[in-house]
Amino acid sequence: xxxxxxxxxxxxxxxxxxxxxxxxxxxxxxxxxxxxxxxxxxxxxxxxxxxxxxxxxxxxxxxxxxxxxxxxxxxxxxxxxxxxxxxxxxxxxxxxxxxxxxxxxxxxxxxxxxxxxxxxxxxx
Amino acid sequence: xxxxxxxxxxxxxxxxxxxxxxxxxxxxxxxxxxxxxxxxxxxxxxxxxxxxxxxxxxxxxxxxxxxxxxxxxxxxxxxxxxxxxxxxxxxxxxxxxxxxxxxxxxxxxxxxxxxxxxxxxxxxxxxxxxxxxxxxxxxxxxxxxxxxxxxxxxxxxxxxxxxxxxxxxxxxxxxxxxxxxxxxxxxxxxxxxxxxxxxxxxxxxxxxxxxxxxxxxxxxxxxxxxxxxxxxxxxxxxxxxxxxxxxxxxxxxxxxxxxxxxxxxxxxxxxxxxxxxxxxxxxxxxxxxxxxxxxxxxxxxxxxxxxxxxxxxxxxxxxxxxxxxxxxxxxxxxxxxxxxxxxxxxxxxxxxxxxxxxxxxxxxxxxxxxxxxxxxxxxxxxxxxxxxxxxxxxxxxxxxxxxxxxxxxxxxxxxxxxxxxxxxxxxxxxxxxxxxxxxxxxxxxxxxxxxxxxxxxxxxxxxxxxxxxxxxxxxxxxxxxxxxxxxxxxxxxxxx
Numbered sequence: 001x002x003x004x005x006x007x008x009x010x011x012x013x014x015x016x017x018x019x020x021x022x023x024x025x026x027x028x029x030x031x032x033x034x035x036x037x038x039x040x041x042x043x044x045x046x047x048x049x050x051x052x053x054x055x056x057x058x059x060x061x062x063x064x065x066x067x068x069x070x071x072x073x074x075x076x077x078x079x080x081x082x083x084x085x086x087x088x089x090x091x092x093x094x095x096x097x098x099x100x101x102x103x104x105x106x107x108x109x110x111x112x113x114x115x116x117x118x119x120x121x122x123x124x
Numbered sequence: 125x126x127x128x129x130x131x132x133x134x135x136x137x138x139x140x141x142x143x144x145x146x147x148x149x150x151x152x153x154x155x156x157x158x159x160x161x162x163x164x165x166x167x168x169x170x171x172x173x174x175x176x177x178x179x180x181x182x183x184x185x186x187x188x189x190x191x192x193x194x195x196x197x198x199x200x201x202x203x204x205x206x207x208x209x210x211x212x213x214x215x216x217x218x219x220x221x222x223x224x225x226x227x228x229x230x231x232x233x234x235x236x237x238x239x240x241x242x243x244x245x246x247x248x249x250x251x252x253x254x255x256x257x258x259x260x261x262x263x264x265x266x267x268x269x270x271x272x273x274x275x276x277x278x279x280x281x282x283x284x285x286x287x288x289x290x291x292x293x294x295x296x297x298x299x300x301x302x303x304x305x306x307x308x309x310x311x312x313x314x315x316x317x318x319x320x321x322x323x324x325x326x327x328x329x330x331x332x333x334x335x336x337x338x339x340x341x342x343x344x345x346x347x348x349x350x351x352x353x354x355x356x357x358x359x360x361x362x363x364x365x366x367x368x369x370x371x372x373x374x375x376x377x378x379x380x381x382x383x384x385x386x387x388x389x390x391x392x393x394x395x396x397x398x399x400x401x402x403x404x405x406x407x408x409x410x411x412x413x414x415x416x417x418x419x420x421x422x423x424x425x426x427x428x429x430x431x432x433x434x435x436x437x438x439x440x441x442x443x444x445x446x447x448x449x450x451x452x453x454x455x456x457x458x459x460x461x462x463x464x465x466x467x468x469x470x471x472x473x474x475x476x477x478x479x480x481x482x483x484x485x486x487x488x489x490x491x492x493x494x495x496x497x498x499x500x501x502x503x504x505x506x507x508x509x510x511x512x513x514x515x516x517x518x519x520x521x522x523x524x525x526x527x528x529x530x531x532x533x534x535x536x537x538x539x540x541x542x543x544x545x546x547x548x549x550x551x552x553x554x555x556x557x558x559x560x561x562x563x564x565x566x567x568x569x570x571x572x573x574x575x576x577x578x579x580x581x582x583x584x585x586x587x588x589x590x591x592x593x594x595x596x597x598x599x600x601x602x603x604x605x606x607x608x609x610x611x612x613x614x615x616x617x618x619x620x
Contacts, residue, residue, distance in 0.1 A: 018299075022296065022300075025292060025296060026292075031288070038295050042299065045299070045306055049306050049309075084262060085302065088261075088262060088265045091269065092265065095269055100288070103281075103288065107281070112288070116289075119285045122282075
């Protein structure tokens with residue numbers, strides 16, 4: 001069991017990071033920490049994809065020294081997925097941060113529980 | 125006629141470009157462009173529906189790379205039918221809530237609202253039509269961002285708190301979807317639905333990667349269930365639907381969550397294999413949560429006094445119905461679930477739009493005691509609300525009756541779950557009747573105070589027209605259900 005974990009170290013680490021990010025996003029009260037958690041969660045997925053796309057002894061898929069044999073290069077699709085994922089994650093982070101700024105200006109707090117309590121008071 | 129094969133792509137790209145173009149237009153122009161776009165999408169999808177019923181489903185290659193490498197769009201009867209239906213509901217919701225959009229949104233920002241609606245339509249169409257898993261993920265995120273924008277466009281504290289709570293839950297869901305996608309890509313090496321489906325089928329038959337596959341199935345189902353608001357993950361629904369501008373509430377409750385459910389059904393059939401799903405037991409889990417959601421959503425709705433939040437909690441119950449249908453694990457159950465997607469979309473948007481008409485004439489208050497007599501003050505909205513409520517309760521001739529009938533028939537075919545399904549249906553229907561009929565009785569009982577001219581008739585002709593058309597859609601679903609049910613069956617057959 002432990003030897004499996006050691007052999008797949010990158011994947012193991014990425015799953016642990018995913019768990020950390022997921023719980024932070026779910027359970028933390030502070031909005032900035034929630035956003036950091038979200039970024040950790042997404043980065044864990046990129047690590048997973050990058051680790052899976054890497055094959056030891058092969059080169060990045062850019063034609064070098066005239067070698068055209070496909071077995072000399074790695075598959076570019078996982079890298080492409082990582083790039084797309086980063087774009088998505090950046091835009092979502094920007095949106096979340098802008099929402100956080102709006103909330104801080106209005107309620108003067110970053111604590112989501114406090115904000116929700118204030119908000120319920122306003123409702124009455 | 126093969127030119128029609130381009131239409132799914134045209135409708136996605138048209139919606140997206142209208143969104144981009146709207147950024148330089150004024151509010152009214154953006155509105156006209158948006159309505160034009162939705163109408164065009166309706167017609168294009170109608171043509172696709174006609175084509176697919178005649179010629180069967182087809183796969184449209186994006187770019188010039190063939191199957192395992194390129195990106196693909198797939199259209200069949202069910203996809204086209206869903207696209208037509210979503211376009212109709214979006215059009216009517218916009219029409220009914222139009223006056224409030226211009227009232228709730230700052231004048232300089234009205235075009236932003238329509239940009240978001242355009243993007244939402246584009247991402248919904250992409251979720252319906254795409255044949256590629258990673259494309260589905262990207263459009264899931266676009267859909268989430270557009271929906272978040274629609275929630276917060278009403279620039280007050282409520283909107284922003286609701287939006288951030290929606291975003292947090294939604295991002296948890298998309299994170300789970302993304303990691304499951306990466307794992308699936310890892311064990312199959314494919315992102316297109318068909319090759320991935322074949323690879324999964326061979327893995328299942330050889331017994332390899334049993335645990336990773338189970339993890340993928342669980343994460344994917346739970347991720348999309350969170351995003352569509354299945355019962356224990358419903359905490360964002362009441363605030364979100366309760367405070368957004370009415371058109372946004374109608375769109376969010378009837379379309380956005382349904383887009384994710386549609387994607388989940390598509391993945392179940394085309395990638396993971398429905399029989400394999402049933403064997404893993406994930407359908408039993410969805411069945412259980414759906415059943416609890418049906419009851420708990422209704423119980424919460426009874427406790428709620430605010431009309432819009434009540435309708436929102438009722439959405440929780442209806443999402444439960446859909447997952448219960450999926451969880452039955454039979455074809456009949458799935459047909460019932462898909463039909464209920466349509467029923468709920470038609471009925472819930474009708475309720476949100478007509479509820480606006482009711483509290484416009486009640487001094488803007490939305491708790492059900494203030495709504496007394498509003499059915500007399502705004503007759504169209506009263507009638508529409510009554511029809512919507514009766515449809516939710518399952519009154520014959522209306523859409524809700526047919527879906528309840530389909531659920532019950534499907535339950536009889538799966539003996540193991542028959543008792544719980546029938547019991548759940550009976551309980552949930554009774555609870556539905558309690559809170560919806562309470563409201564209907566309340567809006568038709570005499571008001572405690574006189575309302576003067578100031579609130580006499582604010583409702584516009586657009587709201588009237590939208591309410592009537594919604595009633596017609598409900599009656600069509602209720603009275604002419606057989607062709608639609610047949611089309612759903614044909615569409616599900618084409619999935620395999």
